[in-house]
Amino acid sequence: MIVTKGPAVAVLPFTNPAKVVPLDAFADIMTQQVASSLGKFSTLRITPRALSANLSKEGNAIEAARKAGTDYLVTGEVRPMGDGARANIQVADLHSFTAGASS
Known part of the structure; x- marks a missing residue:
């Protein structure tokens, strides 16, 4: 089904600010899973x-x-945490978001 009405959501590729190479694949998977969900x-x-x-x-x-x-922008980052990883996900309402404000 193709939706032509309703809010548009962009899920940006999740980042790996710690530059831990094995987390690059995790960041890609998280991006895909959030967009799919x-x-x-x-x-x-x-x-x-x-x-x-x-x-x-x-x-x-x-x-x-x-x-x-x-209408909405989803961003995220993955970071190492102990023996695993943690993902932080944020959603910004672009109609009310202003520069310098947090969502």
């Missing part, structure tokens, strides 16, 4: 992965996402 909601339009990846390469992903017609 959100895609199960029939009222949401999920931005295609290629477009989301391009948004993250922009100098200001928030402004680029707004220009692309995105």
Whole structure:
């Protein structure tokens, strides 16, 4: 089913700020899982992965996402934690988000 109405959500590729190489694959999997899980909601339009990846390469992903017609921006990062890893996920409402404010 293709949804043509409803809020658009972009899931940016999760980052690995600690630069722990094994976490790169975990970051990719987490990005895919979040986008897939959100895609199960029939009222949401999920931005295609290629477009989301391009948004993250922009100098200001928030402004680029707004220009692309995105309503919500999901970002995340993975970090090592003990013998495993932890993922931090954030959602920004681009209609109310302002520079310098946290979501």
